[in-house]
Amino acid sequence: MKKLMVIVIGVVFCISFTFSQSIRNSKHDLSSTSTTIGAKSTNVDELCVFCHTPHSNQSTTMLWNRTASSATYTVYTSPSMEAAGGQPGSASKNCLSCHDGTVAFNSLINSPGGVTPTMTSATMSGVNSLGTDLSNDHPIGFVYSTHQGTDPHLRAASASGNKVTVSNGGVTLPLVGTTTANATMECTSCHDPHDGTKGQFKRVANSASQMCFTCHNK
Numbered sequence: 765m766k767k768l769m770v771i772v773i774g775v776v777f778c779i780s781f782t783f784s785q786s787i788r789n790s791k792h793d794l795s796s797t798s799t800t801i802g803a804k805s806t807n808v809d810e811l812c813v814f815c816h817t818p819h820s821n822q823s824t825t826m827l828w829n830r831t832a833s834s835a836t837y838t839v840y841t842s843p844s845m846e847a848a849g850g851q852p853g854s855a856s857k858n859c860l861s862c863h864d865g866t867v868a869f870n871s872l873i874n875s876p877g878g879v880t881p882t883m884t885s886a887t888m889s890g891v892n893s894l895g896t897d898l899s900n901d902h903p904i905g906f907v908y909s910t911h912q913g914t915d916p917h918l919r920a921a922s923a924s925g926n927k928v929t930v931s932n933g934g935v936t937l938p939l940v941g942t943t944t945a946n947a948t949m950e951c952t953s954c955h956d957p958h959d960g961t962k963g964q965f966k967r968v969a970n971s972a973s974q975m976c977f978t979c980h981n982k
């Protein structure tokens with residue numbers, strides 16, 4: 765019995781540990797108390813506020829609290845694509861409001877308590893800045909089924925309720941939309957901005973390229 769209790773307590777501890785590890789102290793924890801070595805604030809100890817606000821006057825999704833980038837992006841093109849790619853959708857534009865390097869980290873719609881955060885660096889730079897030229901990045905911003913429909917090497921998406929996903933081998937990745945006819949591929953298909961536990965906010969560790977094989981049937 766004692767042994768069982770130890771195991772149960774151990775499991776509970778592991779689960780709570782895993783949850784508390786997700787965004788807190790990850791590179792997406794820009795609060796002043798974060799242990800991240802990436803960019804962060806020196807005066808604001810809230811962390812959700814750098815991306816969300818409970819009352820947004822933005823037309824974008826996810827109660828987004830950031831100034832949108834005004835960039836027009838150069839998108840991925842290739843003669844072997846089934847259809848032309850598009851401009852990033854709003855889910856990707858949310859990421860790009862930091863990751864194209866044109867919008868200051870502290871450019872918020874609703875600053876906490878009206879205090880503009882001061883930051884250890886002003887904008888994204890280095891490898892984490894994709895810039896406004898996305899032609900060397902995996903294509904995003906297109907309806908998945910338009911491309912999948914004509915390509916035998918892509919797995920079909922499926923819809924359940926309001927969610928559209930692609931699955932293979934126990935891995936499920938989300939598309940952004942409510943039906944297979946409108947769901948698009950975005951940054952969030954591969955990344956979960958709240959989960960830093962698998963490295964680089966990946967939805968699945970890409971060991972044996974299992975992320976790639978979820979959609980690509982090669």
Ligand code: HEC
Pocket residue numbers: 787792793811812813814815816826855858859952956957958
């Ligand atoms: C670095 C930016 C960033 C930070 C910081 C952040 N989020 Fe998010 N959040 C996002 C993005 C991007 C999405 C959309 C994700 C998607 O489509 O899967 C999202 C989606 C959500 C959603 C709706 C979808 C879901 O996953 O349930 C909730 C709820 C949420 N965030 C809560 C929070 C809370 C609470 C915090 C603070 C503890 C937080 N977020 C911090 C970027 C962020």
Ligand code: HEC
Pocket residue numbers: 791792794801802803804814815858859860861862863869892951952955956957963964965966
């Ligand atoms: C509030 C600004 C902000 C937003 C919005 C944001 N990020 Fe980040 N992201 C950061 C910062 C800051 C870093 C760390 C940069 C550094 O190391 O200096 C980072 C790092 C990353 C990294 C590299 C992590 C690592 O471990 O090396 C990935 C991948 C990433 N972000 C993906 C995303 C995706 C995908 C989205 C949208 C779903 C997103 N981010 C939205 C601020 C943001």
Ligand code: HEC
Pocket residue numbers: 852856859860863891892893894902903904950951952953954955964966970975
């Ligand atoms: C098809 C899946 C996929 C999509 C879509 C995707 N990423 Fe990534 N991303 C990855 C993987 C996998 C890595 C890790 C690469 C590695 O290990 O070298 C990564 C790495 C990164 C990094 C770390 C720097 C680097 O170049 O390694 C950043 C920042 C990033 N992604 C942001 C984004 C943003 C922003 C978007 C949308 C504009 C996006 N990603 C779309 C799969 C994707």
Ligand code: HEC
Pocket residue numbers: 841842843844845846847902903908911912915918930937949953954970975976977978979980
């Ligand atoms: C969520 C689904 C999804 C995931 C995950 C994904 N891809 Fe893709 N990928 C696509 C779709 C859809 C296209 C567009 C295919 C087309 O139109 O021919 C594409 C296009 C590409 C292309 C360009 C093909 C061309 O004809 O120019 C390459 C290369 C590629 N993906 C590699 C990868 C790699 C490597 C990974 C893993 C890091 C990955 N993909 C993960 C869905 C995905």
